[in-house]
Amino acid sequence: MDRIQSDYVLEMVGIKKEFAGVKALEDVNLRVKWGEVHALVGENGAGKSTLMKILSGMYPAGEYEGRIFIRGAEQSFRSLKDSEKTGMAIIFQELTLVKQMTVSENIFLGNEIARRGIVDWNNTYELTKRALREVRLELNPSTKVKNLGIGQQQLVEIAKAISKNAEILILDEPTAALTETESANLLQIVLELKKKGVTCIYISHKLSEVLQIADTITVLRDGRTIATESAENMSENKIISLMVGRELTQRFPRREHVPGPVILKVKDLTVHDPDVPDKVALRGISFEARQGEILGVAGLMGAGRTELATSIFGTYGRGISGEIFLDGKKLKPGTPREAIKSGLGYVSEDRKNNGLVLMMDIKNNVMLASYESVTKLKVINQNEVIRHSNHFVSSLRIKTPTLEQRVQNLSGGNQQKVVLSKWLMTNPKVLIMDEPTRGIDVGAKYEIYHIMNDLVKQRVSIIMISSELPEILGMSDRIIVMHEGRIVAEMAASEATQEKIMSYATGGMKRG
Amino acid sequence: MDKRKETGVQRETGRNTAGDPFVTAVLQSLRTNMREYTMVVLLVGIWLVFTYLTSGMFIEPRNLSNLFLQSVSVAVLAVGMVLVIVAGHIDLSVGSLVGLMGAIAGYLQVNMNMGTVPVIIITLAAGILVGIWQGYWIAYRGVSAFIVTLAGMMVFRGLVIRVTGGATISPMNHSFKEIGQGYLPKLISTSPINDSSALLGLAVIGLYVFWQIRLRKNRVKYGFEVPDRKLFGLRLAVTSLVIAFVFGIMTDYMGIPYAVLILMALTVLFNFVAEKTVFGRHIYAIGGNKEAARFSGINIRRTTMLLFIIMGALTAVSGIIFTARLNAAGASAGNLFELDAIAAAIIGGASTMGGEGSVYGAIIGALVMASIDNGLSLMNADASLQYAAKGLILLFAVWVDIASRKRAA
Numbered sequence: 001m002d003r004i005q006s007d008y009v010l011e012m013v014g015i016k017k018e019f020a021g022v023k024a025l026e027d028v029n030l031r032v033k034w035g036e037v038h039a040l041v042g043e044n045g046a047g048k049s050t051l052m053k054i055l056s057g058m059y060p061a062g063e064y065e066g067r068i069f070i071r072g073a074e075q076s077f078r079s080l081k082d083s084e085k086t087g088m089a090i091i092f093q094e095l096t097l098v099k100q101m102t103v104s105e106n107i108f109l110g111n112e113i114a115r116r117g118i119v120d121w122n123n124t125y126e127l128t129k130r131a132l133r134e135v136r137l138e139l140n141p142s143t144k145v146k147n148l149g150i151g152q153q154q155l156v157e158i159a160k161a162i163s164k165n166a167e168i169l170i171l172d173e174p175t176a177a178l179t180e181t182e183s184a185n186l187l188q189i190v191l192e193l194k195k196k197g198v199t200c201i202y203i204s205h206k207l208s209e210v211l212q213i214a215d216t217i218t219v220l221r222d223g224r225t226i227a228t229e230s231a232e233n234m235s236e237n238k239i240i241s242l243m244v245g246r247e248l249t250q251r252f253p254r255r256e257h258v259p260g261p262v263i264l265k266v267k268d269l270t271v272h273d274p275d276v277p278d279k280v281a282l283r284g285i286s287f288e289a290r291q292g293e294i295l296g297v298a299g300l301m302g303a304g305r306t307e308l309a310t311s312i313f314g315t316y317g318r319g320i321s322g323e324i325f326l327d328g329k330k331l332k333p334g335t336p337r338e339a340i341k342s343g344l345g346y347v348s349e350d351r352k353n354n355g356l357v358l359m360m361d362i363k364n365n366v367m368l369a370s371y372e373s374v375t376k377l378k379v380i381n382q383n384e385v386i387r388h389s390n391h392f393v394s395s396l397r398i399k400t401p402t403l404e405q406r407v408q409n410l411s412g413g414n415q416q417k418v419v420l421s422k423w424l425m426t427n428p429k430v431l432i433m434d435e436p437t438r439g440i441d442v443g444a445k446y447e448i449y450h451i452m453n454d455l456v457k458q459r460v461s462i463i464m465i466s467s468e469l470p471e472i473l474g475m476s477d478r479i480i481v482m483h484e485g486r487i488v489a490e491m492a493a494s495e496a497t498q499e500k501i502m503s504y505a506t507g508g509m510k511r512g
Numbered sequence: 513m514d515k516r517k518e519t520g521v522q523r524e525t526g527r528n529t530a531g532d533p534f535v536t537a538v539l540q541s542l543r544t545n546m547r548e549y550t551m552v553v554l555l556v557g558i559w560l561v562f563t564y565l566t567s568g569m570f571i572e573p574r575n576l577s578n579l580f581l582q583s584v585s586v587a588v589l590a591v592g593m594v595l596v597i598v599a600g601h602i603d604l605s606v607g608s609l610v611g612l613m614g615a616i617a618g619y620l621q622v623n624m625n626m627g628t629v630p631v632i633i634i635t636l637a638a639g640i641l642v643g644i645w646q647g648y649w650i651a652y653r654g655v656s657a658f659i660v661t662l663a664g665m666m667v668f669r670g671l672v673i674r675v676t677g678g679a680t681i682s683p684m685n686h687s688f689k690e691i692g693q694g695y696l697p698k699l700i701s702t703s704p705i706n707d708s709s710a711l712l713g714l715a716v717i718g719l720y721v722f723w724q725i726r727l728r729k730n731r732v733k734y735g736f737e738v739p740d741r742k743l744f745g746l747r748l749a750v751t752s753l754v755i756a757f758v759f760g761i762m763t764d765y766m767g768i769p770y771a772v773l774i775l776m777a778l779t780v781l782f783n784f785v786a787e788k789t790v791f792g793r794h795i796y797a798i799g800g801n802k803e804a805a806r807f808s809g810i811n812i813r814r815t816t817m818l819l820f821i822i823m824g825a826l827t828a829v830s831g832i833i834f835t836a837r838l839n840a841a842g843a844s845a846g847n848l849f850e851l852d853a854i855a856a857a858i859i860g861g862a863s864t865m866g867g868e869g870s871v872y873g874a875i876i877g878a879l880v881m882a883s884i885d886n887g888l889s890l891m892n893a894d895a896s897l898q899y900a901a902k903g904l905i906l907l908f909a910v911w912v913d914i915a916s917r918k919r920a921a
């Protein structure tokens with residue numbers, strides 16, 4: 001075993017990895033200094049997550065080429081447990097908590113505090129509380145994870161890593177699903193850990209975040225290391241051009257839209273929580289969406305934005321009162337089939353649970369909601385299926401070797417593009433997009449904005465729910481703000497500012 | 513929308529053409545269809561072992577022909593079972609139902625003197641009714657299929673005993689018996705081989721080749737990527753050979769049994785349903801991710817209901833064939849068939865978690881099961897060994913599947 005100078009706590013040299021004929025990593029080098037926050041950026045499918053799975057032993061030694069050194073010593077991990085022994089902890093892009101188990105059970109899963117095989121619950125609770133305090137999460141350790149929001153689950157994952165006394169912490173897109181406040185909170189926690197001497201590898205598509213906390217930035221493109229630079233020498237534009245290999249002049253391709261007549265009308269909608277019947281999830285919601293406009297929906301996590309979307313779509317709620325009209329036709333609550341038939345589409349925020357069938361291939365996922373449109377006498381015309389799928393793969397630039405690739409083998413961002421294709425395929429009149437650009441790289445975001453503009457031009461009405469205020473401000477024509485299950489403000493985009501939206505969203509201003 | 517050329521992106525990524533491109537393409541194709549092939553290899557392996565152990569008796573056309581005939585009842589069940597499993601359900605009642613359907617057919621024909629055609633129609637209707645009953649509880653009342661069909665397994669076995677009075681009902685009419693024992697008749701009665709079966713085999717191969725070529729032409733017309741000419745030819749040749757082998761064996765013995773013909777038709781039909789119809793794709797989606805299916809507006813209840821109705825009808829077909837082959841209906845008919853059918857589907861690549869599986873695979877699985885039964889009884893091994901062998905093969909097959917999938921991932 002040869003030792004290289006130990007300026008670096010971690011080195012990956014000449015890493016190559018291939019999946020059944022697809023080269024995911026061609027030649028990656030990553031050198032991380034002691035105690036720094038090292039950001040890893042790159043387009044969807046560039047190979048970031050794959051690299052981290054190799055580093056953490058998820059892909060065991062022998063399944064890749066190249067060498068890994070931790071504190072100067074060469075490693076060949078065979079499993080996650082092996083890498084944990086060197087003080088490494090990884091939080092995967094797709095959350096890995098067991099939904100049916102409690103917070104403390106999850107935090108100590110695999111590292112149970114036990115004496116002769118019997119779990120010491122008191123101690124477990126104590127330590128859970130301490131770990132939760134470190135991530136500033138006020139939670140009862142015996143809450144079931146399925147009752148937590150995605151943001152809270154992310155923090156539980158971090159608490160889990162902290163409880164392992166990790167010295168090297170890997171975070172794969174930890175803020176993708178978080179609101180601005182939650183993200184800021186998480187970044188603060190990362191900086192605090194850094195002060196305690198923890199080295200951190202941080203993957204994100206949110207470049208402002210990256211510049212804010214990273215000491216060093218490594219850019220990957222198509223499975224190769226393109227650059228490693230100190231953050232001081234970087235700017236958002238420079239990162240983007242390194243990532244995509246070209247200049248991107250404009251972040252939001254705003255176009256003047258000419259709103260037409262009202263197509264969706266929601267009147268006095270009140271919805272109860274299906275799990276807690278007494279709890280009102282939405283109260284007295286009324287609004288209208290017009291043909292050929294983008295209506296932005298802002299609000300904090302838990303404000304009821306997703307609940308609003310899914311109530312209209314028909315997959316959420318009980319004890320529903322109020323009326324919804326789509327193109328003059330009254331929608332019956334609780335019937336997504338009818339809603340889709342009348343021209344409603346819903347790009348869900350949770351692609352893994354209700355957007356995709358992961359084990360099916362790309363073309364079948366694209367067609368999932370619209371087989372009928374390519375069917376004659378109940379038989380599917382495969383040629384049409386391939387034609388449509390090909391069209392979306394190239395127009396949305398879904399990175400895949402074939403249409404037969406299982407969706408579970410795509411990178412996170414490319415999965416999101418498949419979900420989007422599925423709904424574009426239904427030719428909706430009203431398309432609700434719930435966090436449409438979550439986990440998507442800047443280049444692809446730009447393409448999705450373009451697609452939204454094109455849809456609007458074809459008189460589609462888009463309702464865009466987003467936690468990214470720049471996106472809301474950059475793309476919407478009109479904005480509604482939600483707070484605690486109500487609409488608290490409505491404004492034209494021209495009158496909106498980040499501060500104004502935030503103060504409504506936090507309940508600071510009453511509807512006036 | 514950005515009008516980049518429809519060729520584009522997906523084709524640029526990693527396609528290494530080191531060495532002979534043809535060999536690479538063949539290997540690539542083998543690798544992507546690894547799971548299907550492992551099961552075929554397993555079947556061929558089992559056949560070789562038995563051929564050796566029985567000093568050639570196993571591989572004789574007479575025995576293989578019988579083997580196919582014996583496998584039909586379970587294979588028909590497996591065709592439906594694989595779809596049920598793909599949808600994320602299970603059906604434990606099919607064994608008892610084969611018994612019940614047989615008993616109904618026997619009772620109608622023997623005790624009530626009904627002709628073969630009305631007996632078949634009424635039995636099929638009974639199967640569909642049972643499917644509606646079970647489908648209703650599963651799809652519309654939300655009781656899990658495991659429970660509903662476990663209950664069915666007991667209830668229907670009880671009914672079998674009631675209908676048969678615990679005794680054996682026989683004999684069936686000649687025309688009924690033919691379904692399970694008869695062979696396709698010769699066209700020219702003096703010809704040395706069964707000429708109609710041979711012609712049918714040739715016709716099937718011809719149709720298959722014609723269909724594939726048309727499909728390929730169509731794809732080319734649409735401007736899609738199609739497999740390399742040589743690879744395509746190879747695939748056609750191999751499949752044609754397999755078809756020729758199967759038909760050849762039976763032609764060489766006494767011709768194609770009607771029962772095998774029915775099975776073949778059902779296999780092709782349900783493979784088509786699974787792959788090419790909306791109903792079929794919805795089954796896969798529901799089993800793969802029920803939430804995503806719901807969010808895509810798929811009518812989960814109706815699809816589930818229809819699925820169990822189909823399963824019910826298939827149990828009737830299976831029961832009819834089984835009764836016809838034995839020329840009798842008995843109280844214990846179909847005992848434990850559900851386990852063979854489930855094992856067949858799983859050996860054929862169905863995932864117990866739902867969302868994966870194929871009809872062709874299930875047929876291979878059913879042949880694996882039947883081969884073990886057949887081979888061991890040729891060797892005069894006792895029943896205990898048969899159960900143990902089948903259990904171990906199931907375990908082994910699933911392990912091979914898991915191991916090969918890990919390597920491919």
Ligand SMILES: Nc1ncnc2c1ncn2[C@@H]1O[C@H](COP(=O)(O)OP(=O)(O)OP(=O)(O)O)[C@@H](O)[C@H]1O
Nearest residue numbers: 019024044045046047048049050409410411412413
């Ligand atoms: N199990 C797999 N089988 C086949 N291909 C895979 C598999 N996992 C990843 N890939 C491919 O490897 C490439 C790199 O994927 P990876 O998930 O590392 O991208 P990423 O940089 O994390 O992207 P994102 O920002 O979208 O999360 C992609 O082209 C992906 O399709």
Ligand SMILES: [Mg+2]
Nearest residue numbers: 049093411412
């Ligand atoms: Mg990733």
